Amino acid sequence: MNRLSIFILPAVLIVLLAVPLFVEDSYIRHLFIVAFMYAVLASNWDLSLGYTGLFNFGHMTFFGVGVYTAAIAAKTLGVDPWLAIPLSGVTAALSALLIAAPVARLKGIYVVLVTFAFSQLVLQLILSQSQITGGGEGMVRLPYLRLGDYSFIRDYKLGYYYVALGMLTLSTLFLTALVSSPFGKSLKAVRDNEDYARARGISITRQRIAVLVLSAIFTGVAGGFYAIYLRVASPEALGFGTMSLTLSMVLIGGVGTIWGPVIAALILIFATEAFAGIRGMEEARFIIIAVAMILVLRLAPGGVLALLNRLTNSTLGR
């Protein structure tokens, strides 16, 4: 991780900053934007799932709350989209606080059940409140980002590319700072030995509540961004497809690594798109993801990041 973070990651950021100079195709840029968005979702999910060992299967709820917050704020209430996006982070964190209270005291499979039930509840709420949310149809033609007279839809999504990259950078800085703080270390302690952690004054309940809320912030922001970018809010945000794709990124990237899911998101979005482009393979991409997931879990349980670390350590010496 250290070698990787010091040498390679700044280089990756510079490359990503330069991508639009070489890539003018708006569809490729769109893929990058989607990948950045998924990278935020997956790495934040990793905070609760990987770092804390909390089987939170309601993570996409925070995303969904973000999507609808931005949509309702920007379209119905006329809030500036620039404000609606961060607002999504706030409401997502609040929704996390709501679910955290019961979840913090549960164990194992019950955490899965309650968090999953919560996401279904929110989905039902969205579907039933169709006057506000558009129901099953969702909401369309949301206001887009603009800066003065400049509309972000122009220049082949150039503006959106940088907003998404900025969001991913902020989120990743936030997560890495978090996991390297004493609080972050204590999460690993709680995950690996609850009794010992409690015997050292760590409150499991408080750590879990904090983790859920913290992991919801940028997940909500990503939801808000996604809604404004696509100009659509649909119940699919809470669907099984989004969730399983994000989960596969966490698993393939390597749980408990933060960077792993970020890398996996970029790989998976482009890999699946590549397959979607081949005739007859449109549906095969889900099989590809599943096979990749099984292979990684069998061959490199630490995920892609562990693999990369091994490679860089051997090429950079020692």
Place this chain on the structure above:
Amino acid sequence: MTIETELEQILDIRGVNKAFGGLQAVRDVSLTVQRGEIFGIAGPNGSGKSTLFNLITGIPYGPTSGEVHFLGNRIDRWPAHRIARAGLCRTFQKDAEFPELSARETVLISAVYCGVEQRQLRERSDKLLDDLKFAAERRDMKTSELSVYEKKQLMIASALISKPHVLMLDEPASGLTKPEIKALDELLLSINRTGVTILLIEHVLSLLLSLSQRLLVLNHGAIIAAGDPQDVVKQDVVIEAYLGGRSN
């Protein structure tokens, strides 16, 4: 105002019980611990020693009935982390560790939630690890790579960093070599000299006898003897309990 102030009761356990289904693991145990002493607890396998520690610290459970008073507060309904923060810190019989954290990190997180200021923490944890003779070059390694003795040292260091009033040790000598036991003996004595009260569960009798000022023996969850260690080990009930325990 004269002798009472010196013999301050720090921990007062009143008739605690714990049953697992039909098995009465701890049976109506009462004891008081004085500030500054080393209090030994002995008993054959399965006699309820560890369970008694569990009841006191609330990890993972408190007593079914009875009361635990610590520094004048009734703590038997407190959550475990609050008991630890109040200054009642324990180690575990089975080697406990945070495998992915280093020794330094383990000590660090054991301090911050007990209210130790982060500014002086690095210095203090280094000094503590020095005192425990924990090898300097091994402090940044993952705990999972440490030796059994080092893990035990670390478990004690992580308990001591928050300057607890009472240190509770559950069989710290198990799995150690003769020289390591000798080092442990000296270590516990030096910890005690800094004013830390110690509750010590131990199977290594020599260690118990050399260290503890008072000794309590459990059998089938109940106290069968208590008092001066040299007297206690000579009592027939104690010898019988140990012989009976061995033959099972």
